[in-house]
Amino acid sequence: QVQLVESGGGLVQAGGSLRLSCAASGRTFSTYAVGWFRQAPGKERECVAAISWSGSSTYSADSVKGRFTISRDNAKNTVNLQMNSLKPEDTAVYYCAAVSGTYYSGSYYYTDQMLYDYWGQGTQVTVSS
Numbered sequence: 001q002v003q004l005v006e007s008g009g010g011l012v013q014a015g016g017s018l019r020l021s022c023a024a025s026g027r028t029f030s031t032y033a034v035g036w037f038r039q040a041p042g043k044e045r046e047c048v049a050a051i052s053w054s055g056s057s058t059y060s061a062d063s064v065k066g067r068f069t070i071s072r073d074n075a076k077n078t079v080n081l082q083m084n085s086l087k088p089e090d091t092a093v094y095y096c097a098a099v100s101g102t103y104y105s106g107s108y109y110y111t112d113q114m115l116y117d118y119w120g121q122g123t124q125v126t127v128s129s
Contacts (some may be wrong), residue, residue, distance in 0.1 A: 002026035002118040004096050009123030012086055016127075020081040022096030022120060031101050032072035033109055035116060036081045038092035040124075045095075047111040049081055054106030064090070086127045093122040 003072035022034065035050040049070035049110040050059040058070050067086075072079040079096060101108065110116065 002032065002098055004098060004118055004120035006096050006120040006123040007094045009094060009125045011126045011128065012083065012114065014086060014088055014127055014129055016086050017082070017084045017089065018086065018125060019100040020083065020094055020096075020115070020123060020125070022081075024077045024079075025096075026077070028100075029077045029098070032118075033101050033105070034070075034072065034079045035068060035097045035110060035113075036068075036079075037095045037097060037113060038088050039088075040089075040092040043092075045113055047113065048094075050109035050111055051079065051102040052105070052107050052109045057107045058108050060113060083125070086125075088127045088129050090125060091127050092125060094125050095122045096120045 010047050033052045039045040048061045048064050051070045059110045069082045069089040098118045099116045
């Protein structure tokens, strides 16, 4: 029911910035918790950021804390990942994912990829030295 499309990836120099966006088609996307995951060649997929459906709670992985910021605009059915001070080790395919919440789960986010029902196609981020 929910389709997700990531955009904003590309090639950037170390120290630069990119903003990834995840656009959703679902009418009730405002009630979905959303996560950003990345997968680099030869490495397992990892959660780098997540946000509750209300936007009241967010998570960022230690590896990106202070550099990446997740936010959402429910009126536009979008979730963004602002990535600053990019490092070569940030190079990966980045995916957004969503899972439906409930009226009582507005403050919950999820970092386990197995909990997510919907996934975007991914967008490549490459950071050069």
